[in-house]
Amino acid sequence: MTHLFRLAGPAILATLSLTSDTAFGQGDRRLTAVDVKSATPRPTPRTANGRPDLSGYWKGTTDTKPGGNIGKDLPGWKLPLTPAGEAALQHNLTATVDPEALCIIGGIPRHNASGLPFEILQGANKVAFLYWYSYFRLIPIDPARKHSNDPDPSFFGEEIGRWEGDTLVVDSVGFKGEKVWIDENANPHSDALHVVERWTRPDADHIRVETVIEDPKFYTRPFTYSRTWVLGKADEELQEYSCSENNVNKDHLGFGPGPIRPDGTRGYVDPAPLPTPVPRSPAR
């Protein structure tokens, strides 16, 4: 066995290296935030009006732990739920199917906690965030604009953008309170949700968000969620994705996300191993 490993080890390492860059393309790499950071970072691109240009195809990294958990920056990932929030969580876990799996828009802040890449296209007075599942949000950049008195509830909320120096601040209210999970773990939010995102592009290859999430119905205090993505390659972009084309899952999914592991991610701790791989026939 040792002999086998000695022989196979370099081949495995070489193959894994090949896997990262060639066989599956960078789109499937397990990136870290420093992967594309050089000793001399490339400067932040800027638009004609001098603002940072956030445009690009942005991909998550393995530094975001636990992935899909909006409480990732809190000790023990413990969200400050009110009694009503705890009841809403139990409802989500025991009586609701993941809305996103039913092709309902995930909204904000869930999309910021997703493992899926996204794309930004920035104009002078508006910025578009484009997501897999063919969802998008269009955010006006207008410091004079105020929130409506009674905005129609939506999954992304009523969003208003403004620049504070090199930071794009997006302030959102007017969210839906039904058929929403705030993250992949079925944590809740109510229609009282207020989200403030602060987006920066510190260099050409990274984008970062600092988020303050406030929801006095379900959370005892505001809490934060921060994350960095890395820039995709020039030929990477979103592709057509019709979520409801053939959603067989909707008839088979159970309530809630299933078990949550001690590391804060969804999934089983100790799955049964798959059968031994089929030996490849010498004749093939």
Add this chain to the structure above:
Amino acid sequence: MKIRLFVVTIVAIAGGARLLGHHSFAAQYDSSKAIRLTGALTRVEWTNPHTYFYLDVKDEGGKVVSWGCEAGSPGALSRRGFKRGDLKIGDTIVIDGYRAKDGSHLVDARRVTLSDGRIVSGASSGDGGPQ
């Protein structure tokens, strides 16, 4: 030969994408119910949010049962080098995966052995399922 097989398998599994977890693995599948299905390919749905392969599989009594096998999205599989053209109706396919919690004839196809012996990952990585 053994070494080559090992390397191919590592590529197929470790190289799986972490994209497109449309739903939680644990919300639909039972990780204690690993299963191998061997059968003839009868239908391919190269669709979003997941691809599906349907196999005719003989049960212990000799009765032929149609099984649905769920894999990643077309985009995710394609980026791994697993293309629609790799599957032809009538091919004998081996699926290693996990059964649905609801007891239906549906499996999550984590590992697919194609008719030419090539092993590819069918996993919807990023779904929290076994890698």
